[in-house]
Amino acid sequence: MAPPREMTELWGMLSRPNLNLRRKQWSDSERAAFHRALRAEDSRLTVWVDPDRLMAYTYDATGERHRPDAAILLQDASQIGPVLAVARRFGCPVIGRGAGTSLSGGTTPVLGGIVLAFAQMRRVLAIDEVSRQAVVEPGLVNADFQAILAEKGLFFAPDPSSHRISTVGGNTNENSGGPHCIKYGVTTNHVLGGHCYLIDGRGRTLPTTRDWRAGLDLTGIIVGSEGTLAIVDQIEVVLTRRPPAVETLLAAFDTVESAIATVSAIIARQIVPSTLELLDRKSIQTVERFVHAGYPADAGAVLLIEIDGPEADVSAERATIEAILGEQGALSVQRAQTPEEVEALWKGRRSAYGAAAQIAGHLWIQDVTVPRPLLPEMMKTVSAIGERYGFDIMTIAHAGDGNLHPQLPYNPSDPEEVSRMREADEAILRACVALGGSITGEHGIGIDKLEQLALMYGPQERDRMAEIRQAFDPEGLLNPGKAVLPLGYRRPEETDLPPAVEPADPRLEAMREMLQGAKATVAVRGSNSQAGRSPSRAGQEELCTRSLDRLVDVDVPNLTITVESGVRADALQRTLSEQHLAIPTLPHNGRTIGGLVASNARYWGDRGLGWRDHVLAVTWLDGSGKRLRFGRKTMKNVAGYDVVKLAVGSWGTLGVLTEFTFRVRPQPKESAIAEVSGAELSTLLAVALTIRNLPTPPRGMVLSTDTGPRLWIWLEATDVHAQQHALETVLTASDLRAEWFSAAEKVPLVDAAHHEFEQAWNTGGEWLEGGVPPGDLLNDAVRDWSAADRVWVFPFSGAIEWYRPEPVPSGERLPGWVVRSYRTGQGPRVRRQSSSWVDVEDRIRTIFDPWGRFPTWEAGGDR
Amino acid sequence: MKDPSRWRWVLQETDHCNKCGFCLPACPTYRLTRQELHSPRGRIAMVEAAVRGELTTTAGLEEALSYCVGCRACELACPSGVRYERILETGRSLLVEGGSTAFRGSLAARTALYLAPRKHTFRSFARWGSLARRVPLADLVSDYAVMLPESTGRSQPSRTMPRPSPTGPRVAFFSGCVMDAMFAEANRMAQQLLTAAGYRVFQLPSETCCGAIHLHSAQPAEAQRLAKANIAAFESEAADWIVNTAGGCGAMLQEYPELFAQDPAWKERAERFSARVRDFSSLLVAEEARPLGYLGDGSRVVLQNSCHLVNVQRVGDHPVQLLRQVTGNTFVPYADQNFCCGAGGLYNINHREWARGILDDKMDKVAALEPTKIIVNNPGCHMQMLWGVERHKERVHAKVEHLATYLWQCHQNYLRADEASASGSDVEAEP
Numbered sequence A: 001m002a003p004p005r006e007m008t009e010l011w012g013m014l015s016r017p018n019l020n021l022r023r024k025q026w027s028d029s030e031r032a033a034f035h036r037a038l039r040a041e042d043s044r045l046t047v048w049v050d051p052d053r054l055m056a057y058t059y060d061a062t063g064e065r066h067r068p069d070a071a072i073l074l075q076d077a078s079q080i081g082p083v084l085a086v087a088r089r090f091g092c093p094v095i096g097r098g099a100g101t102s103l104s105g106g107t108t109p110v111l112g113g114i115v116l117a118f119a120q121m122r123r124v125l126a127i128d129e130v131s132r133q134a135v136v137e138p139g140l141v142n143a144d145f146q147a148i149l150a151e152k153g154l155f156f157a158p159d160p161s162s163h164r165i166s167t168v169g170g171n172t173n174e175n176s177g178g179p180h181c182i183k184y185g186v187t188t189n190h191v192l193g194g195h196c197y198l199i200d201g202r203g204r205t206l207p208t209t210r211d212w213r214a215g216l217d218l219t220g221i222i223v224g225s226e227g228t229l230a231i232v233d234q235i236e237v238v239l240t241r242r243p244p245a246v247e248t249l250l251a252a253f254d255t256v257e258s259a260i261a262t263v264s265a266i267i268a269r270q271i272v273p274s275t276l277e278l279l280d281r282k283s284i285q286t287v288e289r290f291v292h293a294g295y296p297a298d299a300g301a302v303l304l305i306e307i308d309g310p311e312a313d314v315s316a317e318r319a320t321i322e323a324i325l326g327e328q329g330a331l332s333v334q335r336a337q338t339p340e341e342v343e344a345l346w347k348g349r350r351s352a353y354g355a356a357a358q359i360a361g362h363l364w365i366q367d368v369t370v371p372r373p374l375l376p377e378m379m380k381t382v383s384a385i386g387e388r389y390g391f392d393i394m395t396i397a398h399a400g401d402g403n404l405h406p407q408l409p410y411n412p413s414d415p416e417e418v419s420r421m422r423e424a425d426e427a428i429l430r431a432c433v434a435l436g437g438s439i440t441g442e443h444g445i446g447i448d449k450l451e452q453l454a455l456m457y458g459p460q461e462r463d464r465m466a467e468i469r470q471a472f473d474p475e476g477l478l479n480p481g482k483a484v485l486p487l488g489y490r491r492p493e494e495t496d497l498p499p500a501v502e503p504a505d506p507r508l509e510a511m512r513e514m515l516q517g518a519k520a521t522v523a524v525r526g527s528n529s530q531a532g533r534s535p536s537r538a539g540q541e542e543l544c545t546r547s548l549d550r551l552v553d554v555d556v557p558n559l560t561i562t563v564e565s566g567v568r569a570d571a572l573q574r575t576l577s578e579q580h581l582a583i584p585t586l587p588h589n590g591r592t593i594g595g596l597v598a599s600n601a602r603y604w605g606d607r608g609l610g611w612r613d614h615v616l617a618v619t620w621l622d623g624s625g626k627r628l629r630f631g632r633k634t635m636k637n638v639a640g641y642d643v644v645k646l647a648v649g650s651w652g653t654l655g656v657l658t659e660f661t662f663r664v665r666p667q668p669k670e671s672a673i674a675e676v677s678g679a680e681l682s683t684l685l686a687v688a689l690t691i692r693n694l695p696t697p698p699r700g701m702v703l704s705t706d707t708g709p710r711l712w713i714w715l716e717a718t719d720v721h722a723q724q725h726a727l728e729t730v731l732t733a734s735d736l737r738a739e740w741f742s743a744a745e746k747v748p749l750v751d752a753a754h755h756e757f758e759q760a761w762n763t764g765g766e767w768l769e770g771g772v773p774p775g776d777l778l779n780d781a782v783r784d785w786s787a788a789d790r791v792w793v794f795p796f797s798g799a800i801e802w803y804r805p806e807p808v809p810s811g812e813r814l815p816g817w818v819v820r821s822y823r824t825g826q827g828p829r830v831r832r833q834s835s836s837w838v839d840v841e842d843r844i845r846t847i848f849d850p851w852g853r854f855p856t857w858e859a860g861g862d863r
Numbered sequence B: 001m002k003d004p005s006r007w008r009w010v011l012q013e014t015d016h017c018n019k020c021g022f023c024l025p026a027c028p029t030y031r032l033t034r035q036e037l038h039s040p041r042g043r044i045a046m047v048e049a050a051v052r053g054e055l056t057t058t059a060g061l062e063e064a065l066s067y068c069v070g071c072r073a074c075e076l077a078c079p080s081g082v083r084y085e086r087i088l089e090t091g092r093s094l095l096v097e098g099g100s101t102a103f104r105g106s107l108a109a110r111t112a113l114y115l116a117p118r119k120h121t122f123r124s125f126a127r128w129g130s131l132a133r134r135v136p137l138a139d140l141v142s143d144y145a146v147m148l149p150e151s152t153g154r155s156q157p158s159r160t161m162p163r164p165s166p167t168g169p170r171v172a173f174f175s176g177c178v179m180d181a182m183f184a185e186a187n188r189m190a191q192q193l194l195t196a197a198g199y200r201v202f203q204l205p206s207e208t209c210c211g212a213i214h215l216h217s218a219q220p221a222e223a224q225r226l227a228k229a230n231i232a233a234f235e236s237e238a239a240d241w242i243v244n245t246a247g248g249c250g251a252m253l254q255e256y257p258e259l260f261a262q263d264p265a266w267k268e269r270a271e272r273f274s275a276r277v278r279d280f281s282s283l284l285v286a287e288e289a290r291p292l293g294y295l296g297d298g299s300r301v302v303l304q305n306s307c308h309l310v311n312v313q314r315v316g317d318h319p320v321q322l323l324r325q326v327t328g329n330t331f332v333p334y335a336d337q338n339f340c341c342g343a344g345g346l347y348n349i350n351h352r353e354w355a356r357g358i359l360d361d362k363m364d365k366v367a368a369l370e371p372t373k374i375i376v377n378n379p380g381c382h383m384q385m386l387w388g389v390e391r392h393k394e395r396v397h398a399k400v401e402h403l404a405t406y407l408w409q410c411h412q413n414y415l416r417a418d419e420a421s422a423s424g425s426d427v428e429a430e431p
């Protein structure tokens, strides 16, 4: 018998000579003391420590094994704090675990430690059907959640192919995607908040991601952090109404190129399907060999296309798509007429993984994204790499997102093949980075791509990520060796080569000089319209971004646009509408894009979570003048932390935002605005909440009391008549009537009215803002407003804005929903959403502004 | 544990496991516990470590392997085609070799193992057990007693036999030990149905227990001995098919070649035997069968499909096809009808608590469907569902019936209605 191995010994198959991850080995007595301490904390705890039982917690779907020191099966959240306290005392790593389906090694205890297994914590804690949101425990399996929601006509949009196994906690911590991302977005677009524990053992409420958040988007950065920042014990998520109609088509093509050309043609016709999945020739052949899905076996590619939405739109769009398929020379088109036929068309896609898995001992699943138009090129490169390294690579792709999964069958017991596979793998990653892509679209960095993160992000960005990690977890005990490398890691070639020099830009140079030489606080200003709302300091210097006025890149087939931050909203609006594109958060006014994003400006035409849903990449100058660039021109990107989220709503406290890449969407063909008045605020609000939950909700809505209670509803669709009809029905039921306007005429008027309202406090009075879960608006936004009060209510986000001509007297308590307030002659007051995050926020600010260049919020909102 | 290296061949099998987790939702013990230790993936990882000589303790491995129901749903769910059974048996053998007694089972289980191949004794034991249902007994005994059918069916008068076809395919009927001892009626009715469908059915007195429960109780030598006896017994007979009514036995008979991996001569004989083994439902839906009419009495029917019929024989849709052919009853399919009931050979004797946990979960789902009949096709499931109905008698008012019994009755109803319509009078279906 082989000698027993040390428990903490690593036995990963894949060697990583460059990685210097270490942990002091425990002696037997240390380990025993640790186990005793755990048991002493909570006698109900199920703790496993024997080597054979621990084998069941050594792996995830990545194919490596590392044994933990203990596994704990959590029954409820109250057990988490004490366990973390013991872990910290002993300096022991802690690894959260959902279903262990991570494909990047997220759950493997590479340095040993405690595995916290969430599989038994799987309750749905609350469902609020009016607000369309729910709170769940992390161990809830995605498919089980969907089954509960389906009964209510709802669903949770993230649908990774592993949905039958993977948990909402895992989906959240990996920021997972799925076939329906192209239309519905990824997990982060559907997480509202929740609750978590930091390594200090303290529980904290996750700040809301809605547009009435006061502080930094910490939830946004925890989502996708692979369990390295926090242990999440509750997740609050957005629920979506099931669409009334769905159509499924399967089209075959002779080449991948013609399939992708079809995708581009569909998008060019203003259609965003809910699914655009592609299988290449080898995948089709494998699927047909093992599962006989009925896919045309001689095709070069198939596209699985699904469209959903209101009946009228779906049938119009289907006709258009069928015409496009004809024009593009599809070899064959199958259309599902029954649920069974839908299943049949999906069968090949669903079994693509399984079929590939039958070919060899193991399957290596890669996950890269490129700008969508470059997909054919990337796929060609992948097959060339396959040939070069001797692998039969089968590729499936979420073609709508430019996200491809080359699958490499290999034999894990053959060291030569494993190392050859790793080489092929790195070649694929390099190729995608060269095309401006991301090395992971949805599976995460994990342990698997730690070193390769350097292919995509330079030392500056990587070090900032490492510091963010320290801001949450100073000792680095949460899931060490995952997602981001320790501070200061350099790839060997990075230390050999001089650092890349970026071309000098005199405008940026000037800003950098100003930052480096500043004698006082530096306040960043765009159009200056929000000066009084931003944090400021007496005697500050002002840095104006208006010189940054270039439109950098308009990539229509990719549905992205890159602009500098000094560009004005109305200028960008014009460019977009020439191309029939839109960013739903973009108002019609003269504010700069930088100002809008930095202040997370709320816009009534957006029914989602605001700017955070639309910014794909951001470039900024931090307080020491370093230029940082996070995110890519790709629809999906989970490489390292989602630092882009921190920029949105950073209010000039983290740096000068200089450039953004936005995800844009085709502008639907038709639109209309309904104006409803002549009723009480409460009546209008109640009806707005009903409209909010229609199967096909409007693009946006806002309610104002400026000229008597008035509700504006913004409809957009391929065919807007059906929606107008549905809306009329709802209104009639409440004895209300709509007056109809064209969007082109009405939207600028509403925008102007809101702009004026926002400025009202400059000449006296007090302006307050905040929000509640939308379902609570009827309690919180409906009060005995005095005749002089002006109120704007946003039924989609639950935001409330309130202006009163007389400031709130100092003794009077503010309503609970207020997060910020402004009065003439005073700096803004901010109520921190939860004082428990102050330490983390301060540390994050220090990362980006080590010398305290930028003004910060003054405390004092807590009246 | 002795030197585990002689089991290294199984690494080929474990290497195929990508740890994707697709098997997790299919596994009854994982669904019950949500512990990776009690998941197929976890068991595979532990056996792999044992074979690689990496384990210094084995209590957890013993627990994990002994609590596996052996339903093999993980194999059907596995996209990579991992043959879990081989890994499980390797793990068990490895532990037994190292002196483990975890798989010997309780006294009751060992009694069953002893009795199974001894048909005559088993029958009298079963009859005694049926009587026990009607006398008040201590809790423990009565707990088992409810699992026995009210009548073992051996004393019922046989009804009119259809006339055998002179030319149809020859079918050797494999009675099975538990089926024969406790549910003989179902066997007889299956024979009649097959005869009516045009098969020539005959029985061999020399058959013995299939050996499944021995194999799964880590007695592979005994299982091999029984298998050899059966292979030899059926070899001389020119049967086109070897048919049975117990999903579990059928699966074992189909997998005899697995027992003789090291013995090419016997392996070949086993292959010839196994290739001919079919479940009776497969023969009834086969093209060569004469279609039979089935008429119901308005029952609401749910199916508790045999795990091994579904996961090993992979013909789980044949019973469903037959149930759909019955007119006048409502067949209520549900998502978990192929999901294990917790019976698992001797599982409900050895691991009572867990078997009950799996069963209660199943009965929750069944109760919501309000069936009046629960159809089974394996004796273990039959006993387990009787127990379930007894445990949940306030909510579930259903009769548990073997598929053969049910179909035979429906066929009789159909014949009677046919005759009546020929003679013009109305006849009520017999309940």
Ligand SMILES: Cc1cc2nc3c(=O)[nH]c(=O)nc-3n(C[C@H](O)[C@H](O)[C@H](O)COP(=O)(O)OP(=O)(O)OC[C@H]3O[C@@H](n4cnc5c(N)ncnc54)[C@H](O)[C@@H]3O)c2cc1C
Pocket (backbone or CB within 6 Å): A060, A061, A095, A096, A097, A098, A099, A100, A101, A102, A103, A105, A106, A107, A118, A138, A159, A160, A161, A162, A165, A166, A167, A168, A169, A170, A171, A172, A173, A174, A175, A176, A177, A178, A179, A225, A226, A227, A228, A230, A231, A232, A233, A353, A442, A443, A479, A482, B019, B020, B021
């Ligand atoms: C066959 C197959 C198909 C897949 N398809 C897709 C797909 O289409 N799209 C996609 O995006 N992914 C896919 N994946 C990858 C994987 O399923 C997803 O990443 C999934 O979200 C992981 O969920 P899980 O519950 O298994 O989490 P785990 O793998 O257990 O954990 C994932 C990460 O989250 C952390 N974590 C888990 N719970 C917590 C918690 N409560 N607190 C803190 N940290 C926690 C873990 O430490 C780990 O880093 C697929 C995987 C497989 C095997």
Ligand code: SF4
Pocket (backbone or CB within 6 Å): B016, B017, B018, B019, B020, B021, B022, B023, B024, B040, B041, B044, B074, B077, B078, B079, B080, B081, B082
């Ligand atoms: S489904 Fe198969 S490959 Fe996946 S974990 Fe289970 S046994 Fe392994």
Ligand code: SF4
Pocket (backbone or CB within 6 Å): B026, B027, B028, B029, B030, B039, B040, B043, B067, B068, B069, B070, B071, B072, B073, B074, B075, B084
């Ligand atoms: S045989 Fe059944 S109980 Fe055992 S691991 Fe497989 S699915 Fe689970």
